[in-house]
Amino acid sequence: MNEGLASQTIKAIDTYTINEVGIPSLVLMERAALAITEELLRSESGSAASFAVICGTGNNGGDGLAIGRILHQAGKTVDIYLVGNVEKASDECRKQLRIAKNLGLSIEFFDESTEAFHADVVLDALFGIGLDRDVEEPHKTAIERINRSHGQIVAVDVPSGLSADTGGALGTAVKADTTLTIGFMKKGFSTKEAKPYIGKLKVMAIGYPDSSLLKDIIKKEQAND
């Protein structure tokens, strides 16, 4: 599967894993957050003291909130910035937000007045495979603030603004030093135009069924492609 999967295939695998296999969505999210946090603490960012987590209101944002909470519990200084309308947040994002608040994490609502992100590591958890149109405000400014920050930039699943299917930037995109992608390589990651946005790439296993169980889904989705 090293040529990468389309986002619709990954969504079909998600649905199969949650509904047929029975691994709850929140468990997959927690597995993703744990895998990414462990990788952060194992890599050069492990010596970093401060982390800024820039969260959207979908499940990518939910990943970011869970990662921020686990880093906080590991004794790191964590600042969480929420971008977008929380009323429209996905169920999982909302649940992660409640947990982070209950554990006393610092959570700010991002707006244009947020000058820059001052942290050793800036985590991009704005959008993942759900990005399906050009980036608008306030996400556009948030992405520019991420790209201007001096910290090490790590993208959660997909550099926000990049299409996981074409590898093209939808208006603007995060230029990550490292992308920690969840479960599977994405089809768009192998294009040369994607390279400057992805940086170093690592696929994080989070407990999806192995490819022998997924081959029918993949074949069916690729037939619809």
Ligand SMILES: NC(=O)C1=CN([C@@H]2O[C@H](COP(=O)(O)OP(=O)(O)OC[C@H]3O[C@@H](n4cnc5c(N)ncnc54)[C@H](O)[C@@H]3O)[C@@H](O)[C@H]2O)[C@@H](O)CC1
């Ligand atoms: N349980 C699961 O399904 C898991 C999902 N995971 C995470 O979930 C992500 C996918 O989550 P979502 O499908 O919620 O989507 P995203 O979190 O990628 O995007 C959030 C929402 O933004 C909206 N959107 C799309 N383009 C936009 C634009 N240009 N401007 C403003 N809003 C825009 C869409 O409605 C989308 O639902 C993955 O990338 C991954 O990070 C992981 O936690 C693994 C498990």
Ligand SMILES: [K+]
């Ligand atoms: K992201």
